Amino acid sequence: QKEVEQNSGPLSVPEGAIASLNCTYSDRGSQSFFWYRQYSGKSPELIMFIYSNGDKEDGRFTAQLNKASQYVSLLIRDSQPSDSATYLCCSNFGNEKLTFGTGTRLTIIP
């Protein structure tokens, strides 16, 4: 069974601090990894994708991929109250389908 695991949280972070969200996956064949943000009652929206080992930065967001250790993380710098949401990690495991983790609920405390 190919799985993606996330700490469900909730994770509370003070405003302005760095939020660190982590995800592990079971299959070394995974090629692509995605982070989605989902506000309560809304659909997921794509934040970042990463295919290669190392870091990928986009504004306040940095995705980190370590294929040897089978983990992917998302860092949010200068956290804002608007970052409060559930963050979904997923992988395609080398095929056209995505397998999602259960999500980590993040709360930014003003």
Add this chain to the structure above:
Amino acid sequence: DGGITQSPKYLFRKEGQNVTLSCEQNLNHDAMYWYRQDPGQGLRLIYYSQIVNDFQKGDIAEGYSVSREKKESFPLTVTSAQKNPTAFYLCASSTPGQGKETQYFGPGTRLLVL
């Protein structure tokens, strides 16, 4: 203005009734997907389609049916065989990419049982 639309936003199903959820995209994406999300849970794949007139079962296809007669449309029918249909249903479509496909989601339909 490209995107994915789902209708209705809320849908109520009576016992023994079949209901159909609509999903339309004008992004010219070949692949489309249906997911189900239960409270506090991740997304589970119901059905997906990579080309017109072809679709495959996902992880929880029992009690659901789909069709793909047009590239733009991928309706999902929740049949009376689905005994616990209350959930948030999400439609997605993806860019082609040989293992790097990125999925984009519609706004969702919330199905409730009367």
